[in-house]
Amino acid sequence: MDLERTDSLRHVDVVVLGAGMAGMCAAAATAAAGAITLVVESATTIGGSAALSHGTVWTVRDTDVLAQEDPGKYQKHGNSVVVGFDSAVAELSGFGTALGEPVESRRRRAQRFDLPLTFLRIAQKVHSSGGGIRTACVVDQVAPGETGYRVRLRGSRDEIETSSIIVATGGRQADPSVRAELAGPASVLRSNEHSDGGGIDLACSLGAGINSANRGFYGHLFPHGVAPLSGFDYRALALYHSTYGVLVDRNGQRFTDESAGDPRNTIALAAHGGDGVLLWSQATQERAATDPGPIDLVIDRWSYARDRGGQVARAESLDEAARIVRAWGFADPAGALTTSRLTGSTVFLARVVPGVTYTYGGLNATYQGEVLDGNGDVIPGLFTAGADMSDIYHEGYCGGLSAAAVTGMTAGRAAATWALGDTEPAARSTIKTVP
Ligand SMILES: Cc1cc2nc3c(=O)[nH]c(=O)nc-3n(C[C@H](O)[C@H](O)[C@H](O)COP(=O)(O)OP(=O)(O)OC[C@H]3O[C@@H](n4cnc5c(N)ncnc54)[C@H](O)[C@@H]3O)c2cc1C
Incomplete structure (x- = not known):
């Protein structure tokens, strides 16, 4: 300049x-x-x-x-x-x-x-x-x-x-x-x-x-344990598809209507301790990994988070999903997992934290x-x-x-x-x- x-x-x-x-x-x-x-x-x-x-x-x-x-x-x-x-x-x-x-x-x-x-x-x-x-x-x-x-x-x-x-x-x-x-x-x-x-x-x-x-802010759910390295990560790690998933807090409880969208889910998680687990079905995973979404970026965010050292997992039953959540130090989420959002045996999991874009x-x-x-x-x-x-x-x-x-x-x-x-x-x- x-x-x-x-x-x-x-x-x-x-x-x-x-x-x-x-x-x-x-x-x-x-x-x-x-x-x-x-x-x-x-x-x-x-x-x-x-x-x-x-x-x-x-x-x-x-x-x-x-x-x-x-x-x-x-x-x-x-x-x-x-x-x-x-x-x-x-x-x-x-x-x-x-x-x-x-x-x-x-x-x-x-x-x-x-x-x-x-x-x-x-x-x-x-x-x-x-x-x-x-x-x-x-x-x-x-x-x-x-x-x-x-x-x-x-x-x-x-x-x-x-x-x-x-x-x-x-x-x-x-x-x-x-x-x-x-x-x-x-x-x-x-x-x-x-x-x-x-x-x-x-x-x-x-x-x-x-x-x-x-106390509101704009943000997205981010996989726990991944430090964003660039502006690309800010988009690639944002879990937009939480809209179709199940979000539980440290008590293993659902606490928000996830269909309100990822920014609102992120604010809700912040109000519930800022540490949760997002679970989603195989069908949601397939859609999320191929849909360019509002930011025109096709990326499998679960795999990307896994490759970057994020705390993610895949379970072949709801029982196994509940065991993984407990192993991550959360209370038993079993009661929260019986929902049509998790139909099919395969469940994808990510421990999530709020990513804060602006206050x-x-x-x-x-x-x-x-x-x-x-x-x-x-x-x-x-x-x-x-x-x-x-x-x-x-x-x-x-x-x-x-x-x-x-x-x-x-x-x-x-x-x-x-x-x-x-x-x-x-x-x-x-x-x-x-x-
Ligand atoms: C990865 C990402 C993707 C996004 N995608 C979209 C999208 O597609 N659509 C959408 O609507 N929104 C999107 N957003 C949100 C949008 O970018 C912001 O809401 C908007 O740009 C905020 O603008 P701003 O000017 O208020 O703040 P900022 O963009 O934060 O600008 C503030 C500026 O002030 C400077 N500054 C800070 N402190 C000082 C100081 N003391 N003195 C002088 N300068 C200072 C900063 O360096 C910065 O340049 C996205 C945000 C991110 C991070």
């Missing part, structure tokens, strides 16, 4: 923290509005978790389906994602990076994008609007200033003045203590390794309130992405988007890229309006003062 230019930026309209899907979509909106934007990214490359994904931007068909998929009481901003999806996809399509045609089903809408190329095109737009993207860089301190905020970068004595800040650093899951507290000590990270709550902490230093009662409890915010303080009042000039924003989802999951895109673009537009007011770009300097 053009470090020379970003080094010389001292007064900007908007600072965006984080160059993942939310931060880049926010920057696309601020740059489109004519705001001089500096994006600060702690990793050496841009893209965040989106760069590890398949690039499928999807959500549910309507708000009725949203309510079924996520009945949680803290699900507050999911409606904005569902309602704003089409225009966010249209804006992304404007970068000329859509792959294939849009897909619509009874419950879902989706469009795949070449996201790395999208982000490069957004970066060009940010540069051509007078701003820049600074990678391998962390903001150490933010304080109210004369014209908004003063931002200090780590390792630098210089400060950057900005009218507004958008916090889009991707949640808190990369902090092992947060993950252990939410999903159990054996849970694993399933996202970029930089989203450790740094942006949320900075916002809290300015008085932001967070919703720690929302749902973050910064309290309005629908426009304005960050709220502990009293519920707007903190002027401070915005948030994506996984840092609290309460997009709570007990379910209806698309992470769509959530980041919609909330990012919304926060970007609001931050640009705050920074620029109604004045023409040539006539303005940075204009608003934080009381």
Whole structure:
């Protein structure tokens, strides 16, 4: 990236923290509005978790389906994602990076994008609007200033003045203590390794309130005992087919309706100690090993986990399956195994833990992405988007890229309006003062 230019930026309209899907979509909106934007990214490359994904931007068909998929009481901003999806996809399509045609089903809408190329095109737009993207860089301190905020970068004595800040650093899951507290000590990270709550902490230093009662997260069941080595593992080890299996906890009991889907099964397991056993039939195994699924990846996840040292097994009867579960240190699951989900003699087993992609409890915010303080009042000039924003989802999951895109673009537009007011770009300097 053009470090020379970003080094010389001292007064900007908007600072965006984080160059993942939310931060880049926010920057696309601020740059489109004519705001001089500096994006600060702690990793050496841009893209965040989106760069590890398949690039499928999807959500549910309507708000009725949203309510079924996520009945949680803290699900507050999911409606904005569902309602704003089409225009966010249209804006992304404007970068000329859509792959294939849009897909619509009874419950879902989706469009795949070449996201790395999208982000490069957004970066060009940010540069051509007078701003820049600074990678391998962390903001150490933010304080109210004369014209908004003063931002200090780590390792630098210089400060950057900005009218507004958008916090889009991707949640808190990369902090092992947060993950252990939410999903159990054996849970694993399933996202970029930089989203450790740094942006949320900075916002809290300015008085932001967070919703720690929302303990939800997006994730997938992972085989116990396998340390993911790459972004590929994040997809290859995710046990999507738990939807058709039987999940038992350490007491050998079923505790959730597995048909609700793997992300919800993962949240449920976290609430039941974060250590379980997933069992599935031969028929499910055959389907799962040949179905490309939502991420277009054909892989036999049971064999892949076995070859990577995961705790998996195969039994030729329910009695043998129960013996294996007991040998793994769990209570007798025999009562949980008499279900039509395990018809046929062969049973596949995997000891499973939650893989955490991103946390749902973050910064309290309005629908426009304005960050709220502990009293519920707007903190002027401070915005948030994506996984840092609290309460997009709570007990379910209806698309992470769509959530980041919609909330990012919304926060970007609001931050640009705050920074620029109604004045023409040539006539303005940075204009608003934080009381
Ligand atoms: C393997 C995988 C596959 C996925 N597949 C899909 C899919 O097909 N469809 C879908 O909808 N969703 C998918 N997701 C989820 C989706 O990628 C995320 O929900 C979404 O990208 C989150 O975007 P974000 O910008 O909020 O956070 P992030 O992507 O986490 O971006 C945050 C950025 O901020 C940076 N950062 C962190 N701390 C700081 C700091 N203090 N200062 C500056 N920068 C900081 C990080 O390095 C990162 O670049 C997938 C996720 C993974 C991991």
